[in-house]
Structure formats: C-alpha cells, structure tokens
Amino acid sequence: MTSTDLRSIPPATVERPWAALGALLAGLSIIIIDGSIVNVLLPDMVSDIGLTQTDAQWVNSIYSLVFAALLITVGSLADRFGRRRLFLIGTVVFMAASLGSASAGDATTLIAFRAVQALGASMMLPSSIAVVNVLFTGERRAAAFGLWGAVFGGAAALGPLLGGFLAEEFSWRWAFLVNIPVGLLAGIAVRVFVPETTGPRGNGFDPLGVLLSASGLALVVFGLIEGQDYGWWTATAGFDLGPLQLAAGGLSVVPVSIALGTILGATLVLWERHRASAGRPQLIRLELFGIRRYGFGNVVALVVSLGEFGILFVLPLWIQAVHGYDPLVTGAILATLAVGTLGAGGAARHVAAALGATWVVRLGMALEITGIIAIGLTLSVTRSPWWLAVGLVVYGLGVGFATAQLTNVVLEDVPEEASGQASAMTSTFRQVGSALGAACLGAVLFGSLGANLLGSLRDDKGISEEQAEQITEEVRDSAGQAITQLEEVPELAPEADDSKVAFTDAARTTAWVAAGFVTLGLLVSFGLPRSPTARDPGVGTRGATGA
16 A cells, blocks of 8 residues: 555545554554563573673663653654554564564673664554554544553553563573564564555754754653662762763762753754744644643643553562562562453443543543552552452553543544654653653652661661661662562561561552552543543544544
8 A cells, every 4th residue: 555644545445454453553562561571581681691780770771761762753753754664664673673682692782782672662652653543533443542552551561471481481582582473473464454654744854853852851761760779869879971970979960861851852842943933844843732632631641650550660579579479470460450451442442432532531540540549458468469450450441541542532633644743742751751650659669668667677676776777778779679588587587577567568658659640640631621422413533432
C-alpha cells in the first residue's frame, strides 16, 4: 500500500485493521517487557560479567533515559517520513541491539547496547500509537486503544515473570534473545498489514529543536533517576565528567542536571515559538496545547504517572526481602496484574460506549486508587504475599482502563497528520512523570525504611547506637535485600524481624503516597471536557468512544 494520509480513506476500506493492530502490539510487547525485565536479571549479570553496583544501575536506567529523551524527536520524524517506516526501522534496531546485549561480555558493551535498544524502542512506541489513532474510528477506536492498554500494562507485569523464569531455567542472555524471533514476526506482520501514513513534510527540519529537546529531557530524566545515588542536593558520591568535577560533600550533580535540563526546555519553547511565528517547521507544535483535550490530557498523564507504576517498584523488593521469595515466584505474583489489564482491554469498547472515554479514564484511576489501597492494607510480615493478587487485579483493571483511554482522549481532537508528534509528546509526559514518581516514591520508601528501622533498633537494648546505625545503613542501601543476610546470623534474628517490620511499614507508607498521586490525577481529570456516549444524538465517526 502506498504512503497516504488515511483521512482520505473510508474506515471500512482499510484492509484488516485488527491484523494491523495485532502486528503493532506484538512489536510493542517486546519494548515494554524489556523495560521491566532487567530488574530480576541483575544479580545474574553481576555474577556472570562482573557488573559493579554502578554498572547495574546504568544497565537499568540507560534504557529509560535514552527512551524518554528521544520520543519527541522520533515522533516528529514518524509524521514526516512515515509511521510504519519508523516502526520497522525501530524494530530492526531493537533486534540488533538485543543480540548485542545478549552477547555482551562486559559492562560497557551491555550498557551501550541497552542504549541502542532504547533508540529502537523510541521509534516504535509513538509510531504504534499514531497508527492506531489514524486507523481506528467510531466504536472500534475504544476497543483498539483498550487492547493497546492491555498489552502495555500486561507486558510490564509479565516482564518480571519472564525474566525470573529465564534466569532460573536458562540464562539472563535469553531475556534479550527472545526479542529476535518475536521482533522478526512482528516486523513481517507490520510490513504486510499496516498501511503507511504520513503528515505533510513541510519545507524544512528543526535540528536545533532536536538538540534542545533530546539534551534537555536527558538531563532532567538523568537527575530524577540518579537522585538516590548522588544525593538530591548535597553530593553523597563524587561525579566526574570532563570539566565537570563535583566532589562528595559538595553540590550534587542532580540539581545541576535538572536545572540545566529545565533551562534547555524553556529555551526549546521559546525557539519553537520563534519558528512558528516565522512560518517554519517546528519539532513541537505548541498550538496543539491550545486543544483542551490534548493540553489538559497531557497534564493528567504527567500527574497520574507519578504514582501509577510506583507500587510495582516497591513490591518486588519487598516480596524478596521480607518473604525471601525467588524472582520467579515474585514475578508470578506481579503477573496477576495482567489479569486485570486484559479484562479491561476486553471491556473497554462497551464501557466507553456507555460512559464516554473521559469517564472511563476516571473509572480507571478510581480502580487504581482502590487497588493500591488494597495492596497497602494487605502488606504484612506474616500474611502470604499471594494475597496481593486481589489488589493487583483491581489495580490492573484500572491501568487497563486509564492508560489506554487517556491516550484515546488526548489524541481525539489532534489533527491526524500530527499524530506521531502528539503521541510522542504524551508518551514523554508519561515517561517524565514516571521518572519523577519513581524518584519521589523511592525517597519515601528508603527514607521511611531508614527512620523506622533506626527507631526500632535504638529501642533494642542489646545493640549499641553504632550497630543500630550500621544495620540501618546496610538494609537501606541494599533496598532491603540485606535482611536475608541478617536472618542467616542467629544472634541477629531480632534485628532481622525489626527490619522486616520497618520495610513493611515503609512499603505501606509508599503505597499511600502513590495512591495520593493517582488521586491528584483523578481530580485534575475533571478539567477534561465530557465525552460523547453511544446514547448521544449526532455522534460522528469518532464518537461513542470519543474523548
């Protein structure tokens, strides 16, 4: 099928749109899984190729950093050169980088290929959303975005389970190798079933906008990711990069990075306004934020992302530290979330037709809040972690409704020729919100853990103040994983029990904060306009699901 703008094609004549959606979702699944699978593989990587603690952190964080930094740029490229073309290029890049990651024999090589994986992923995500936005209208639109959201949430939940299985039965390298056959099949299916779509090419490009966007986002996300390690204001560790040399005890690199990134972001806005007034092509079409659903919806996406996946950061650490479960069982518990996301995906079309997409978003966030509260109430040193499955299923239902239909709402009134750029901007808001949320929730978790445990140990007359501080530091700095080591020393059994209680209380506090962030997102969502429903007269081709 030749390149075209699908606005000129009646929806009924688009060949096999559901096959096209399935092909896109197959490719999408591998990039989402690779964002969550690495956490459970890090111990094996450390023992196999000798990763240091810093290396292990970068293997995980480089993916999020590069991914978030490039979304806006590649979203604009997708509109300009073709969304299917960018998706296919991204798939090839992702598969090649997966092979490189699987073959890595040292930390530097692995980190480098993880960065290339993120480059490929940044091409695939906004392109897939843009194609879905253009390809589906009417009642099929909510169903399509519902399935997109189910795969998005389900893949994130299945990542730890798949990683745990592969690490236990085979090797951590297979977590990357499995991407190759799946990516190959997805690429072939996309080439066969997905039509090419583009926006107007205009008469130029915006290289300075690309530089400002990528570098500004990279600096902000780097600061949010590394705050726990380098200190939020005072440096807890030194940082040397070329002429920038910051010693421990002085100013941390984190506020410097966030400040520089913010300045570059403000400069980007001014630059894009200048190009718009001059009638030149822009990387970011600022006039889109004048569309109420788009502008307000992106704010909702940013706010709700602060807490939406924060609980999934806490639970694996807590389950393994407090209950001693291995990565495979931990992944199986977390995978129950996928039951909810798949259920929401199947019901999205009917619920959206009855309530309208905006109310489906609100329903989803209400279910997320309910699920997080249930998880917080279920956390216990003595109760089996499998009871978390009840809250996780409810939470998964909420993610399935809120994540997918919010994307539906945000893009509803956006001109289809700008779908790639608009979807990339929404994905960027989500990524920045997730990074900020992880930073805030991480600070709450480890701050509460340290305070709770130190207070408990000070009440223990059998140990000195110095011992109390040492145990607290070890437990906090190991994200709770030192608790299993304390249990192996019989005379430290009481301190291990205190650590479990302190970690459980800290995890519960973190759950309340995550629920608060999502509640704030729910409140902000009431600024969105009402969506039409199937009962409304005169609903157009995009109504009934609409936004």
